[in-house]
Amino acid sequence: MEAIIEARRHIDNAKGFLSNNANKKDGLYKDKKYVKIAGHTAYTGILLALDELLGEKRKKTKKSVEWYQNELSGIDKKVTSDFATAYQVLHLDMGYEGSPSADLAKFGVDKAEKIISWVENRLSKPER
Structure with missing residues (x-):
């Protein structure tokens, strides 16, 4: 479960970059640099x-x-969809484009937390 702890630490760091450095005003982040860092980190x-x-x-x-999408599609279609959304929002929209929308960033981080929790639940279940 060390990986889950580390994954959650990445999410906390991403949230910190957004809240402490990205300079949110009127629902938009003003500093794209930190939006990009947060997206890649999450x-x-x-x-x-x-x-x-x-x-x-x-x-x-x-x-x-x-590869990730293919592997996940054989396990859980819903998490495959969540992963595709997280990839689009966190990696592409935030990480590369620096999308300034605070709502979009929250949505992406929420998806990340959902996926990490799903993995944690899968890892904690005994194999049959």
Whole structure:
């Protein structure tokens, strides 16, 4: 469960970048640099959790977003959809574009927390 703790730490750091550094005013973040950092940090948190669940079963190599989607689609369609949304919002919209919307950032971080909790629940269930 060390990976889950680390994943949650990434989410807390992302929230900190947004609340302490991104300079929110009227629902928009003014400093794109910190929006980008927060997006990448939160997305990395998701990958840490997913690697704990999926990575042990596979050779340790760099994995693409398609690899994660394919692996998840065989387990849970809803979390596959959540992952696709988190990828779009956190990695692309925030991480690369620096989207200033505070609502979008909250939505993305909420998806990240949901995925990490899902992984934690899967890891805590005994295998049958």
